[in-house]
Amino acid sequence: MKRLLIFGLLSLFLLPLGAQTINVTDVPWDDGKALDFHWDFPKQPDSLWLCLQDAQANNTRIEIPLSKAGTQRIGELSPGETYSFLLKAYWGDERERFAAIASPKAAWFYLHKWLFLLLLLVICGAILGYIFAAKQGKDFFIRRINGLDSMEEAIGRATEKGKPILYVPGIGDLDDIETIASLTILSHLAQRCAEYNTDLIVPCRFSMVLSASREVVREAYQKAGRLDAYKQENIFYLTDDQFGYVAGIDGIMLREEPAANFFLGSFYAESLILAETGFSTGAIQTAGTAQAHQLPFFVVSCDYTLIGEDLFAASAYLSRDPQQLGSLKGHDFGKLLVILLILIGVILEIAGITWLKDLITGALA
């Protein structure tokens, strides 16, 4: 505190000298973790030395380019904390010291994200608009998703063969939206399995997914009026380890030989190992993920694949609830908007106008 006081007094003494030379300003519309340090000398210095002192009197040397004038952004600061700057400039034997005090402030809005917010509001508005339209009774056409239509076929085949169905909700935890989307599909599948009295095996990688899956399947069986057929032991935890989990599922596929395998959720390097093992057992396979790099593997090895958006549309599609189907139309509006923006952006870029790109990347904020 004493050092800070000395630093402050020194800066008060030196500020009039360097008032025109150095200046520290808060970065506007940010999270309050950065300051801009500006300097402008009448002539080119031979050497520059900048030191930053925080409220706890910790000194940090900051590298700045050697130039007559410039601006250096200093990040990773604490919002609201007072920072003192001491700049030493050398011109041969001549030396001058300049000091300044500044405090970064957190803003109430990230200005560079305004277009992002606008797009979000437009897309959400469109989705809500379509949901309300559906609520009023408007009928929307939704394209067929073969991967989801195949669910009946898979369950039918499993019932005929008296074999179980394997459902893998991905390797993501419950904080992954793909896992949530997968659980919504699991709910529909479990209900159909309950109706057909077909066993459903759900190995889980995370305990949170395990408890959520158990709840989802139990409720689905209850909804189908077959709570007596619900087998809690069929929904179990395997391991948190990625390849241990894969090895466990491969073992289940080879031993139990499920008639149908569903791989829906978040998948990474294990996708092909799972899908190829399932293929070797002759099961009907349906996969779906939003991980673009894993999709080719699923397309090759599985009978049906839900590509990206299909996974998130699945619950709405399967439920046939008009409100949920309305939201799918909102997705289509979003896609149209993005396509238009891409087309306009490409044309403007070809014409040498970078305004739209700068606007979207936040450079104009």
Add this chain to the structure above:
Amino acid sequence: MKRNTPLIFAFIVGMLVILAEFIPHRPFGELTSTLENWFMIISGFAILLGQISLIRVNSHIIYHKESNWQYHLAGMISFFLMLIFGILWGMQESIGLLGHGERISQAIGMKPFDYLFEYAYMPLSSTVFSLLAFFIASAAYRAFIIRGFESNLLMITAVIVIIGRSSFGSMLTASLPEAYRFWHIPRLADFLMEYPNTAAQRAILISAGLGIVGSSLRIILGIERSYLGGDK
């Protein structure tokens, strides 16, 4: 009430996270990381559920000597071995109930838990991962079988990329004159990966992003409830 409470929580938390994306000021700035920490804490407690499930399922199979019960026994022995070694002598820098186990560490070069991790778990994990190479070969073979126009296109593209990524590809078209540089196989492969491949991947990512927005909105507004187990 049982159904409404999670829905209310989902709505409040969902809205707060959206706001935190655009408001850097306190308390919104740190809200996302705080919520992530809460999730980690809840996950920590939930780990116990997983272990209980693991022991229950396996012990049931072993006790009733169901088919392949030996594998489950091996799994259980491995589980308890790691657990006991970890509790008794700790792992890496952490201390166990019996200290660091210097004597054992001197004899085998490291702590028993670390020894098993390094020399049993890691090779097994790598073995499963290495299966990928063989599965890629078998999947690629099936994908490249010419059945129609699309598979023909896929096969030609794949061959260009495979050859283009090898030194053989550079050698094949090295003698092409400068005017035909575009047809140099590694350049063709780069072109395919950089433009058509990236374009398709971005299209999938954009549509998935929109799907996430729609899905999240349905969950936040309580229209989508099946992840809670039912609609009503």
